[in-house]
Amino acid sequence: xxxxxxxxxxxxxxxxxxxxxxxxxxxxxAVFGGDGAIYFWARLPTAWRDDVAAVKWLIDxxxxxxxxxxxxxxxxxxxxxxxxLAPGARFEEAADRLERGLKAMVDxxxxxxSKQLRQIxxxxxxxxxx
Numbered sequence: 001x002x003x004x005x006x007x008x009x010x011x012x013x014x015x016x017x018x019x020x021x022x023x024x025x026x027x028x029x030a031v032f033g034g035d036g037a038i039y040f041w042a043r044l045p046t047a048w049r050d051d052v053a054a055v056k057w058l059i060d061x062x063x064x065x066x067x068x069x070x071x072x073x074x075x076x077x078x079x080x081x082x083x084x085l086a087p088g089a090r091f092e093e094a095a096d097r098l099e100r101g102l103k104a105m106v107d108x109x110x111x112x113x114s115k116q117l118r119q120i121x122x123x124x125x126x127x128x129x130x
Contacts, residue, residue: 041069042066047111064094
């Protein structure tokens with residue numbers, strides 16, 4: 001059990017470091033969780049409050065699979081789980097994609113973000129997903 005906890009702590013630290021590198025306090029102040037849990041919560045930037053569309057964008061643009069916070073009663077957030085990732089190269093690659101995706105969200109012009117999210121929401125609605 002102790003070894004398992006140590007591995008989870010390692011992964012938690014690596015994901016946390018990715019948040020810090022992504023954009024300093026702009027992201028780290030919006031991220032909470034960890035501390036023994038196998039997931040983090042991230043509050044999305046204001047322009048990205050449609051968490052379902054934001055998740056679709058992260059999948060399409062960065063290959064990041066996170067869960068919309070609205071699935072857990074926390075709209076405007078995403079849940080980032082790292083329980084099934086093994087430490088090592090693939091984990092580092094996933095943390096890097098997460099870092100780049102979150103940084104892109106913070107850096108993207110809010111008007112452009114809104115336009116993209118509207119289009120994604122329309123596509124999801126047309127497909128019967130939402």
